[in-house]
Amino acid sequence: MNHVPQIKIPATYMRGGTSKGVFFSLQDLPEAAQVPGRARDALLLRVIGSPDPYAKQIDGMGGATSSTSKTVILSKSTQPDHDVDYMFGQVSIDKPFVDWSGNCGNLSAAVGAFAIHAGLVEADRLPHDGVATVRIWQANIAKTIVARVPMSDGAVQETGDFELDGVTFPAAEIAVEFMDPADGEGPMFPTGNLVDDLEVPEDVAAGGVLQATMINAGIPTIFVNAEDLGYTGTELQDAINGDTKALARFETLRAHGALRMGLIQNLEEAANRQHTPKIAFVAKPADYISSSGKHIKADEVDLSVRALSMGKLHHAMMGTAAVAIATAAAVPGTLVSQAAGGGERTSVRFGHPSGTLQVGAQASQVDGEWTVDKAVMSRSARILMEGWVRVPGDAF
Known part of the structure; x- marks a missing residue:
C-alpha cells in the first residue's frame, strides 16, 4: 500500500501574552490553503492535532487547551496605512472545525514581533533602537490594532523584566492598542441595554x-x-x-x-x-x-x-x-x-x-x-521555535 509522504511548511511557534500559537506567513502555505476554505481549515486542524477524541492533541502542535490551540496567518497588508493583515484561527480540540469569528488579544502581542521577524514591515519603519509601531489589520473583525514592539540593535527585543501574571518568566513589554474595539457593525450594546x-x-x-x-x-x-x-x-x-x-x-x-x-x-x-x-x-x-x-x-x-x-x-x-x-x-x-x-x-x-x-x-x-476609541494593555511575546511544521501530504 502506498502512503503519501509528509510535507514541510515554514512556521514559527510563538507565545503571545498568556497564549501560544503556530504562526504562518500566507505565502508559505500550500497554494490550496492560501485562500479561506476547507483546505486551509483541514491543514490547520492537522497542524494542531485536531480533532482529538482523547483531547490531548498529542499528534500535533496544540497544547490541549483553548490558550494553546491557536493559529495565525499573516501577510503584507492590503489596507492603506497598515503594515500587516492578521487572520486568527481558533482550532477546536475535539471537533473538526476552525473558528474564524473573532480575534485573539493575547496573540495580537506576538503579531507585531512576528511581522518584523518575517520581513512584513518595511525596513524604513523600524528603528535601530527604540520602539517600532506596527499597524495591524485584524481581518477577522475588520479592526485596527497597534503594537508597540521594542527594538534593540536592529532586532526585536524579546527579553526583559516585564512580568505578566499567567506567564512564568519575564520578557520585554509590548503595548497593544485595540482601536475602535467595538466588535462588528452594530452598536456596542447590541440589545440597546446596559443590563x-x-x-x-x-x-x-x-x-x-x-x-x-x-x-x-x-x-x-x-x-x-x-x-x-x-x-x-x-x-x-x-x-x-x-x-x-x-x-x-x-x-x-x-x-x-x-x-x-x-x-x-x-x-x-x-x-x-x-x-x-x-x-x-x-x-x-x-x-x-x-x-x-x-x-x-x-x-x-x-x-x-x-x-x-x-x-x-x-x-x-x-x-x-x-x-x-x-x-x-x-x-x-x-x-x-x-x-x-x-x-x-x-x-x-x-x-x-x-x-x-x-x-x-x-x-x-x-x-x-x-x-x-481604544483600549490599551501591556503584554509580552517571544519566539519559542522556528523552522518547519510537517503534516501528511494528503491531510488537506
Missing part, C-alpha cells in the same frame, strides 16, 4: 431569568454576576472545569446570550461558534490565592472576573475579553461597572485565576450610543 433580563432555562437560573450585560468590544462577551450563579468570583480552573454540569450550564447560558445578541439565528448554531461570544462572571473584590499560590488582596483589584473560552474556564484572561472588561467597566451601569464600584473610570485592574491585569479604556456617549 438585560436574559431568559434562560430553569436549570441555569432560578426563575428562568438572569441579569446580563452583553457587549461587543474586543470580542462579543456576556457578563453575569457570580453570585447569581452561586459563585464567588474567586474560583480557579479546577472548581469549574472538573464540573461537567457547570460547564453544560455555562454553555446553555452562552447559547441563549448569543441568540439575544443576534450572533446566531437559533440555539443549535452555538455549537459551531465556540470562540464567540465569551461568557464571564464578575464579583466585587475579595481576597483569594491565585493558581500560582500568589496571595491577591481585595484592595489590589477593582473587581474579580472569571471567563470561559472554548467551553472551559480560562487559566488567566483572554486579551480580547480583557478589552471587553475594561470597556464595560468604563460605562456606568453595566454589571462590570457595578462590581467595580460604579462611577466613571479610564482603566480597571481586575483579578483573574492567575493574578491581576490592568487595562485602559475610555468610553463616551455619541448620539445616545456608547462608543470607545
Whole structure:
C-alpha cells in the first residue's frame, strides 16, 4: 500500500501574552490553503492535532487547551496605512472545525514581533533602537490594532523584566492598542441595554431569568454576576472545569446570550461558534490565592472576573475579553461597572485565576450610543521555535 509522504511548511511557534500559537506567513502555505476554505481549515486542524477524541492533541502542535490551540496567518497588508493583515484561527480540540469569528488579544502581542521577524514591515519603519509601531489589520473583525514592539540593535527585543501574571518568566513589554474595539457593525450594546433580563432555562437560573450585560468590544462577551450563579468570583480552573454540569450550564447560558445578541439565528448554531461570544462572571473584590499560590488582596483589584473560552474556564484572561472588561467597566451601569464600584473610570485592574491585569479604556456617549476609541494593555511575546511544521501530504 502506498502512503503519501509528509510535507514541510515554514512556521514559527510563538507565545503571545498568556497564549501560544503556530504562526504562518500566507505565502508559505500550500497554494490550496492560501485562500479561506476547507483546505486551509483541514491543514490547520492537522497542524494542531485536531480533532482529538482523547483531547490531548498529542499528534500535533496544540497544547490541549483553548490558550494553546491557536493559529495565525499573516501577510503584507492590503489596507492603506497598515503594515500587516492578521487572520486568527481558533482550532477546536475535539471537533473538526476552525473558528474564524473573532480575534485573539493575547496573540495580537506576538503579531507585531512576528511581522518584523518575517520581513512584513518595511525596513524604513523600524528603528535601530527604540520602539517600532506596527499597524495591524485584524481581518477577522475588520479592526485596527497597534503594537508597540521594542527594538534593540536592529532586532526585536524579546527579553526583559516585564512580568505578566499567567506567564512564568519575564520578557520585554509590548503595548497593544485595540482601536475602535467595538466588535462588528452594530452598536456596542447590541440589545440597546446596559443590563438585560436574559431568559434562560430553569436549570441555569432560578426563575428562568438572569441579569446580563452583553457587549461587543474586543470580542462579543456576556457578563453575569457570580453570585447569581452561586459563585464567588474567586474560583480557579479546577472548581469549574472538573464540573461537567457547570460547564453544560455555562454553555446553555452562552447559547441563549448569543441568540439575544443576534450572533446566531437559533440555539443549535452555538455549537459551531465556540470562540464567540465569551461568557464571564464578575464579583466585587475579595481576597483569594491565585493558581500560582500568589496571595491577591481585595484592595489590589477593582473587581474579580472569571471567563470561559472554548467551553472551559480560562487559566488567566483572554486579551480580547480583557478589552471587553475594561470597556464595560468604563460605562456606568453595566454589571462590570457595578462590581467595580460604579462611577466613571479610564482603566480597571481586575483579578483573574492567575493574578491581576490592568487595562485602559475610555468610553463616551455619541448620539445616545456608547462608543470607545481604544483600549490599551501591556503584554509580552517571544519566539519559542522556528523552522518547519510537517503534516501528511494528503491531510488537506
